[in-house]
Amino acid sequence: MKMSYVAFCLLLALLLGETQVSMGITCNPLELSACASAITSSSAPSAACCSKLKEQRPCLCQYVKNPNLKKLVDSPNARNVANTCGTPFPQC
Structure with a gap:
């Protein structure tokens, strides 16, 4: 059930398109698909994740503000993955 929710969120993100942030980074939540298993199962994140x-990271606040992505990106597991990777969430 959780994986289908993740797949749905990622597909929805793809349909919503990409946006640019001021640093020239393309914000694309699909880029975080490498983290899906770590977020949904509390397993250790991969190096790719x-x-x-x-x-x-510069896009995380934007993702949290998106109601379609908030539950996935702002979950306790997602924050644990970010901390494990040495990339704590910014203050939004």
Whole structure:
């Protein structure tokens, strides 16, 4: 059930498109798909997950403000993954 929710959120994010932040980074929540299993199952995040999370960090507040992504991105497991990767959430 949780994986279908994650897949739905990621598909929805794809449909919503990408946006740019001031630093020239493309905000694309699909970039965080490498973290889906770590977020949904509390397993250790992969190196790819941590790399993408660091890359997408400037976008996290934007993702949290999106009602379609908030439950996934702002979950306790997502914050634990971010902390494990050394990329704590910014203050939004």
